[in-house]
Amino acid sequence: MRTLAVVTELGRRSVRQTFRRPQLIAPLLIIPTLLLAVQSAGAGRAVDLPGFPPVESFFDFLLAGAMIQSALLAGNSGGIALAIDIEMGFTDRLLAAPIPRFAIVAGRLAGTAAMGAVTAVWFLAIGLAFGVRIEEGVLGALLMIVLVTLAALAFGTLGAALALRSGSASVVQGTFPLVFVILFLSTAFFPADLLLEPAQTIARINPLSFIAEAVRDPVISVFSGRELLEGFAGIVLVGAIGLTLCSMALRRRLRMG
């Protein structure tokens, strides 16, 4: 109960910190929104290509990609914020308190997940404002929010692991371009069938593709249990890798002092 209170408090601080530091909140909302606007306006006729799945518009297709991009950036921002805490000694304040060590990381991840939810709501609002019709209705929208929240949490474990290992905000920030590489090697912005090799093969095994498809599914088609399960599996896989790395990095940091 007490650990839950600590995680909640640290999560609340993490969200406040994100909203109070423009360089943390801006990338989560502004970059994916701009990319969504530019891509949907500039490549709107992509939906006419043979092999493109049946959708109302390219905007409908891209909405899930923007959400996943935002969730990835939330994970990256969470890592940067944790690294800043380490750099300025704030983590020592937490380590000197009688709380479980994992609560420090869990608090940060709770904040990252909350930011994932915020971004999901933001893009749903944008989508609805621009005429996106969610095939699965309110339940589908809620499912999208849950998936994006969990995806941000999973991506957050990777950012946190890097922050704990390096202790440097600039190192975590340096991985920012990788977000785009990973995204463009998935089906977040384009169907796998229309990608060239080797991007197509990579996209077919990229966990991000499964997550993106699961988030997209309620928008463009009727409910598919398989895609949902694959999406959750992708999230669990990323989260498991991230948590393992986090645990190793935290143990190393505690040992080194």
Next chain:
Amino acid sequence: MPAIEVSNLQRAFSDEVLAVAGIDLYVDEGEIYAFLGPNGAGKTTTVRMLTTLLRPTGGSATVAGHDVVADPAAVRAEIGVALQEAALDPLMTGRELIRMQATLHGIGRDEGRRRADDLLRRVGLTEAGDRRVGTYSGGMKRRLDLASSLVHEPRVLFLDEPTTGLDPVSRKSIWEEVEALNREGTTVFLTTQYLEEADQLADRVGIIANGRIVAEGTPDELKNEVGKPRMELILAEGDQGACMEVLGRFGAPLPPKDGKLMIEVAEGVAAIAPVVRALDEAGILVESLDVVEPTLDDVFVDKTGQHLEGAETGEPGTGETEVVAG
């Protein structure tokens, strides 16, 4: 039960770097113990081990009766820590920080709110409590850091260089607060590079150099170890030999230094009047005469052969204290 008990504590960062080379310490409940030494002496490494932030590579330590390695969670529950670079989030308000600290120590919301109000009042930050920490001055940050370390009423308070870089007024306000806390029964372990701080605040001082404690005792004990007060005199006119003959009646002569004639004077300033009378009767004119008490710097020189330069004055903004060959 001792508040802190340390036996042969060591911390190596590699085969070649031994930051703390086996120290023994005993700090009683209710004591203010100052760890005095230059940068790199091992002060912060010791504090980090005692506050469970760093695992020792040798020896043992108990704080508030709990072993720092075997039972670190119990140690953390009993201690308050204000680290060297006030580790504060500039985006939080002072009140948010103290309330967060209360939650970390298992204090409920309402009680945490009440303690935040009390502590902000105590350190004179009530009005600034809802401002972001990034807008605070250095002194305000230190006071907030101190307040946040008190939220759970710790038995032992660790202050790592609590006044480094502060102006004299801010420094004095921290000293007053530390003294008040100690009067209320809190044991205080502080590290400092300022001689004056150790001299004024501490019941006992441990001088650390190169990872080892080279001297320990009350400030007076340490100063008495290196000698009695000395009278320093500069002649305006007259024969040095004749002057030393007069001075020799009042204390043992010391070798002259920088043109000053010197003798030991056990009675301190009380020796001034009779010496002046005797010199006057002998027709010796004096340009200046002073009685100098031994300082902790003299102790430091005696034990290490080096001065703690800049530490005597504790001037703010002088940056790092340097060790210079003595």
